Amino acid sequence: MPDHTYDLIVGLETHVQLSTETKLFCGCSTEFGAQPNTQTCPVCIGMPGSLPVMNREALQLALKTAIALNCEIPEFTKWDRKQYYYPDLPKGYQISQYDLPMSQKGWLEIHDPKGRFQPKKVGIIRAHLEEDAGKSLHDEAAGKADSRIDLNRTGTPLLEIVSAPDIRSTEETRAYLTELKLLLTYLGVSDCNMQEGSLRVDANINLHIHTPQGKVPTPIVEIKNLNSFRFIERALAYEAKRQLEVWQQTGRKLGEAGTFKQTRGWDDAQGVTFAQREKEESSDYRYFPDPDLCPVVTTQAEVEQVRAGLAESPRAIRERLEKAHGITPYDSDVIAAQGRPTVDYYEAVAKAAGDGKKAANWVTQEVLRVLNEQSWTLSQFPLTAASLADLVKRVIAGEIEITRAKEVFNDMVANKRSAADSLQALGITKVDLSELEAICKELVAANPKIVADVKGGKQQAVGALVGQAKKRNPNANPNDVRRICLELIEKM
């Protein structure tokens, strides 16, 4: 079989747990990690006679997100029952939204600071609210022991964000999810904790295989419950390979009689996707409007109010940083990715130091290095923006040369002191120009071989003199030493 080129077609369904205090339709806590079945009430466990009441806060968080995703917000939305049987679904239906979701037709722009793809808008088909199901813990030996069910999570508000099949590579997939997660974090609508299941992804994937007869689509596969970015990338890469192989063996394509949308899981240990179910027809959830809940009306004024109160998006922040401080997209990306506190910190340093690029270098390299090494958050970092800016200014003024400046920075962090205090403690002072000239004269006189080399065109040979100068006086500025030595040799 010859190799075939293909387009990877991916659409993502992202389930975001909204960070409300209480569940979507009752007053139970949504906190993660409590003893099983301790955060339940007659409503969320579907006791006969109980009725749901909508949590307004959940709708507000959903509106924020949908508006930030550039979605249309219809004036009228309603709740529907999605019906299926499963032990972790106590009512026998999930309250969700079917034909009139609370938002639709938006987009999220993705980009790659490494330039592997051009910035593009990934369409958002819809984002709707629904309640989460409980958790089932199955015994491996089926039929031998009981399955256990924890209903603490039952009724937790989820926003399901459905992307259009606009994603074309694993890089774009990661960029979409990274940008979405960052946006949700900036909006403060979710903690996006993937370990705790606050962000869960289902990926729909197929290939458009290039053949002499045109592009051939393979049957669509949905990979369920991917709860880390790494899993998603690996699963997609595996699935692309598998679909190509299956197509090469069977020639089966999308829409052909006998091919159905398949649901697969991801086994990270084995590094494979595996079939979960394949149905002859799509599941019939028998959706119908939930008669226990009233339709929800959102006025244009309410939408505008939410829009006005919206936090600045990562995309807007990046653009602003690039424009206002003249930094590269790469730097703005690194800074924005750290979250709002880092953005604010960076901006304070940049303003006080009067040099956005230098400030970016210090923040993205030194500050983030220390945070990373110490596992600190920015709030634990001991240097104020003013204090770091003071150091940066001294470097710009030529008061300290760069390698020594990093020493000073480390000392400031370690001893929680100002640049001035660190300079003093480290004995760093600016060397007088006449003293520097004296040192250089001595060195040039004592090293005829180097002089000869330089005169013979090997300018870099002067580096050895810089090293010797630093030994005589550690404060000697290497640039100054190099310049003076070269001038002296020139005159010889």
Added chain:
Amino acid sequence: MTARSAAELIADLNARKVSSAELTKGYLDQIAKHDGRVKAFLLVDPAAALARAKEIDDRRAAGKPVGKLGGLPVAIKDVICTQGVRTTCASRMLENFVPPYDATVVTKLKSADAVLIGKTNMDEFAMGGSTENSAYFKTTNPWDTSRVPGGSSGGAAACLAAGMAPLSIGTDTGGSIRQPAALCSVTGLKPTYGRVSRYGLVAFASSLDQIGPLGRSAEDCAVLLEVLAGHDPRDSTSANLPVPEYSKTVNQPLAGLKLGLVREYFGAGLDAEIEAAVREAVKVYQSLGATVKEVSMPHSKYGIATYYIIAPSEASSNLARYDGVHYGYRTEEKAMLAELAAEQQKLEAAKDQKKLADLDTPLVRLYRQTRAEGFGPEVKRRIMLGTYTLSAGYYDAYYLKALKVRRLIRGDYDQAFEQVDFVVGPTTPSPAFKIGEKSSDPLAMYLEDLYTVTANLAGIGGISIPCGFTKSGLPIGLQMQCRPFDEERLLRAAAMYQRATDWHTKRPKLG
């Protein structure tokens, strides 16, 4: 004593002419005497009722405040959750279900100092019109114990007719308060949808279900509705409207009353004696100054068809939770698993790969067997109907179409209420039928709801009041329906009639 009206009894209690304990004891004695034949109650706890009565008496004796019902016993249909007291919905499925919470109406009754005297029998999950669908036993009609009391609130109506309680609460999804009230010669009110909280009412068809009062008279219903009605933050569909003081105004007559006789209600299928009694009742109103005109409800003929799509659709969803996993009945698991293993071995021995592949998983078998054993035939029938009408490919033709007709039916009422204050007609097409007479013919049973379902579909209020008897002594009910949230005037109109007639004071002779 047990012949007096609820309003009179409350006055007696407050005047300390009678104690709540004496009154409760009186009704408990009636239950002991007659319920062996009437079988209206699924549960009576005399000790608890008497303790509660004594507690209220003590409070009154100590000069402390006592609620509106002042220690009056009230019976509760067993579809309404009572904390710590078994609530079965007359189903095997909930044979041992003890709710951990009170329905809002029960909380209201308790804070009004009602004595909860017992839980009344009904059709399983309120599905039926005869109380024959109870999984436990059939309630009889106190006027003729070979006949049904109607349903689904059959126990709620029969216990009043037999003098075993002064007040009771029922639920009405398609006529389940009004029809048994008519067949048992008591007064029963289905309030406007949203007037009374549904929180704690085990759902049959959520968009149609409504809790309401049954009593000896409109005045009694007014007393009880005043306690039950009101907005409930736990029920999103309850109306945020003030509750009128029904009991204060119920005896004020209405002047210039305009009644609408529905042309379509007097067609084929209506018993001649019932028609005569209803026309006679209308004459009584005319003698009280009312004007009567004929109104048309052109879509009422689609009421039954529409109702029997919407109600089962919602029921199929509401009853999905009874799957043997979380609460209620679960099939005997060990036997089930053994049977499943045996089936598997047999198929393996026969090398029947196809049947092996189709064999239930243990979970699916648990669901199937639990539901097969826990539900009765009528409940299963409606679950199947509703599952079908909500299925992909059928939804538009059935459920969606039914919703459209539902709006047209509401439109009929809106037009009628532009011309008249109340729509008047028979509550049922025929009087109480023999037990077993319609059991094998579900469609005949469904037609019992002909005149009542449209009020539920339209979400409006309706009342049934006694207006006579057939020659063989079976009660006849007059139905009046009102604009949304016009119960205050509806009760006044009913009370006008009851001051002019004595049908509602007649009691059956029980052995």
